[in-house]
Amino acid sequence: MEYKNVLTTCPFCGTGCGFFLQVLDGKIVGVLPDKKHPVSQGSLCVKGWNAHGFIYHEDRLKSPLIRRNGKLVEASWDEAIELVATRLGEIKAKHGxxxxxxxxxxxxxxxxxxxxxxxxxxxxxxxxxxxxxxx
Amino acid sequence: MDQRLEALLQTIQKVLPDVDGIIGLKVNAAGHIAPHLFRKEAPAELDGLAIWPKYPTPDTLRLIQKAHPGAKLGMVVRGCEERGVVEMFKHAQVDLSNISLIGLQCTREEAEFCRCAKPYTAHAKLTVGEPIEGVPDPVTEGFLAKTREERLEYWKEQLVRCIKCYGCRNVCPQCFCNVCALEDEKWVGTGWLPMPLPPMYHLVRSMHMTAKCVACRECEEVCPADIPMAIQYRLIAGDVKEMFGYETGVSMDEKPPQLLVLAEGEFERTGLPH
Structure with missing residues (x-):
């Protein structure tokens, strides 16, 4: 049995609000505003309050997807970056x-x-x- | 080290060997404070024991108990947090049979910050610090000094600032419903700020806080718009006391009025005093 709070910065916008992620037995179970945070001073907006929602969400992308024959398929980061770099290079060479x-x-x-x-x-x-x- | 903090540390060290963990507050390396479960496996963590600012720890207990229903726990509680767990117990949200409450009495400064009428515990067998009397609530008193028209204007000005972050609901240890009326489009419209009917959110919430609010003021503390919503909850708490003789947190056995079925008979309609 373990419960702790890990301080982090809200990932949603550039304001930089601070909050704690409540961690119970190694799993994130909620958000708590940080009352001593110099930016957010214990408050959050609706996005910050729900910032933990996507972490274990089934729709969350866990690897890059590459469209092959009209279908998105999982790929490695190396493959994805390679593809983006190659295509950007081709577009730049052809169109400036x-x-x-x-x-x-x-x-x-x-x-x-x-x-x-x-x-x-x-x-x-x-x-x-x-x-x-x-x- | 602060005397009260020192005394709290000693009490926790005394209780810790007999329990699976103790809920309290801990400061991290950057000086930020949050709830924490202190365990005997990690005694060094107690070096970071902290007492202020307070946090909605009754909800921490609920979270931990949901995953570990039988755990034997200790918990540091201020007056409001104790009232919080007592009311949650009555609503079957926490089980107090395995919980040792360690009462932490608030200082005058802390009580004034919370405008608290009861900055002391009533049930905890172990206590730390000297209990003090409640302090006045100048914000609520200031509101009561207004005329009816002024009060309406006051709430219009206050409530239109709401950015609908749901922080007051999220932080509230007494807000544990599986289905929340504040997420029902019928009562609280979505897609616009200010809300089409700014008072609706807060009036619905006030209704739902009836005989539940324990006056911890966490809602006001998290509010990014500084809406003094505790005024409403406190006045309603006064009505509940007057009409039903019920005060949150006072007794472990007395059921809140909304959980009671009124006996048949004659009832006098008294109307609301405010």
Whole structure:
């Protein structure tokens, strides 16, 4: 029998609210707001309160999916990244770097988003970068 | 170390050998505090024992008992948390037969933060700290000083800020229904903020808190819109006391009025005093 709370940052948007994941016998069973968190000060929005909901959800994707012959099939990360890199390379070679746009995510961290735009500008060579909050 | 914390630690160390675990609060390496199950297998964890800010620990007990129904547990309870587990026991949400309650008496400062009328435990056999008298609730008193029209305006202003996070419901140890009226489109519309009828959510919740609210004020603490909803619950608790002579947490045996079937006979309609 083990019950503990693990402090983490809400994955839903860029605000950075803090909450605890309640862990019972190694399984996440709920969210508790962190009363001493400098950003959220013990409050959460409806998304944060339900942030644990997807963890064990049956619809959660646990591996990349590649569309083969019109059907999505599970693939390894190496396969998926290889495919994306190859296709992006082909599109860039044929249509130029500005035929590609990148849409960053508020769910990712600052650092991930930094890397993402860097990838867009330095590797692909385009300034077509925007983020999901403007969708 | 704070004297009360030191005394609590000693009491927990005394109880721990005889139980499977003790529910209390623990501070993590970053200084953040949350409920925790202290176990004798990990005595060093007690170095992180903490007492404030408080958390809705009655719900922690419910969670643990759901997975381990027969576990012999200790639990640190403040007055409100003790009232919480007593009421949950009456609604068959927790079993108290295997639970040793360790009563932690609140300080004046803590009681004032919660505007608490009963910052002390009533049932716990082991207690830590000196019980103090209840403190006034200036927010509720301020509300009562308003006229009827002012009160309506007040609630309109307060409730329109609700972002419908469901935090007050989620954090409430007394909210354990499998089907929640607040998720019923008939009462609480979805898809709009402010809600089409802002008072509905809170009025439904107030109704459902009748003879259940233990005045822990966790709902107000988690509210991102600072809605002083405990005013409603406290006034209703006053009505329940007046009409049914029932106060939450006072007795282990007395059933709350909504679990009673009224005997047949003549009843006088008194109307609500507020």
């Amino acid at each position: 770097p500005d035929s590609i746009a990148l849409l960053a995510s508020a769910k990712a961290t600052n650092e991930e988003n930094y890397l993402f735009q860097k990838f867009g500008r330095a590797v692909i060579g385009t300034n077509n970068i925007d983020h999901c909050a403007r969708l």
